[in-house]
Amino acid sequence: MNINSLTTAEEKLMTVLWKLDSFYMKNVMEDHPEPKPHQNTVSTYLKILVEKGFLSTSREGRIFKYKVVIPYEDYRRFLLRNFLTQFCNNSPEELLNLLQKEKILQPQSVKPIEKADVKPKKEKKKQRFKIAEEILKTGKKKKKKKK
Template sequence: MKINHLTPSEELLMQILWKIEHAYMKDVIEHYPEPKPHQNTISTFMKILVEKEFLSTEKEGRIFKYSVAVPFEDYKKFQLRNFLENYFDNSGTEMLKTLIDEKLLNPSELNQFFEIKTTVVPLVENAEAENPISDFIDEITSEKKKKKKGKKKKKK
């Protein structure tokens, strides 16, 4: 199923329908926030949402029962993909960086999504052997190296 964009008015109507899942026109009007548009306006939006395949209809006598055909979770994922593409060049990392920079997300909150692995490394048995100060002390306290026999330097 291909999901299309919704206008703000269509999305407002879908927000109502996602909450109640299926409804008759009178139920939708009842849940609509003030100022409520005219019944014909709501009816027109409902027809458009049926054409866009966001809603399905079932005739019961002389009236229609409208049911959600695109779940909210699917639409939310569709919107998120578009948002990433349009504003973050398809980079989830860039979006996370922005959320953290704007203090909308605390980095510690990310720990719940990642398994943290630790590696146990044994301590060095002879810690002094790799200590640069110990190396320097050994060098200055050791016996002097013998000079090589060979050409002597000329004095001027």
């Protein structure tokens, strides 16, 4: 799925739309926090969001029913990957360092994450060697049987 970037205003509107999931224009106007934008403004943004692929429409008489196509979690992953690529050289470690420098993340809260990441990697390497050893042992046994 190809996801496009949203402007700040589009993101603010999408936060309302993600909660609604399937809606009419009147639902958007009711659920939008104060200060509420003009209905024409919301209508324009809905058209843009349809063009960008975030919403789909179905016509019910004279009005449109909208449905969210790109879930919030997918957009969040898209933003994180873009941020990693543009500002952290595609390095999660650099992101962690940045979060620590900005005092958003405390160093002690990173330690459990590092430990959790290291253990599975070591176990996977051991398992690979066990499989290789079994294959090599099996090959040696076959050669001994042939002699």
